[in-house]
Amino acid sequence: MTLLVSVFAAIICTAIWYKTAPKSEMKVGLLCWLFWGSSLMWLVDAIFEYAELGAAYFTPEPADMLNDLFLGLSVVALGMIIWIIVLLIKDPKGVIKGKLFRKKS
Amino acid sequence: MACFLVPMTEAIVMTVVQKVAEKKEGTKAVRVTSEDGCKMEKMPFSKKLGWLNKLLWGGSALLAFEHLWHGEVVPFFPFLTAAKEGPEAVSEMLGEMGTVGVSMAALITAVWVVMLIVSKALEKKALKLQTAE
Incomplete structure (x- = not known):
């Protein structure tokens, strides 16, 4: 179940990345690497x-399945969380910088 | 039990290799012309090494969380639960690292090699088009 959740997350993120490419303002590529990497490892x-x-x-067992689903969702x-932290630190659209600094004329 | 440590170790080694490759490549860039006549720069090898590192780091990070979830890894010394349980558990852990962990690292590397082959083929196609013009 964890593998399944991770694979679905990877496919959705890859589709979103492809739709927005070549722009990478939202850094969705990072999510693709995260989820594909973990999907391959869980496949093994x-x-x-x-x-x-x-x-x-x-x-x-239903209890194991539920636990695995819970784990899969937690992994997503x-x-x-990793993605949003990287996005805010790298700030490709300059939104945070814009909030912190004011232009002086 | 701690299978993610094998791909994580590979990630550490390959990150160092990538940094060295980046330094060696410097500002050298191979330029190609695309089908529609756009001038483009060929992707350096260090960037392709970055694909492998991102897969390895991403997978290791999320798998580390899974091990934390299952209580196989703890955020305090000795970090690995098996290390507390005795030599039998440690040998079981090492066995799992040698089978599952090595297979994980090998699969990720194999997928990366396939990505390299595909990208090389695409680059060759672009270069052929350039020489034909």
């Missing part, structure tokens, strides 16, 4: 788990 985790559990891997939230 899933393959190893499948090798161990077999078909039972696809029929998890963490990814977005």
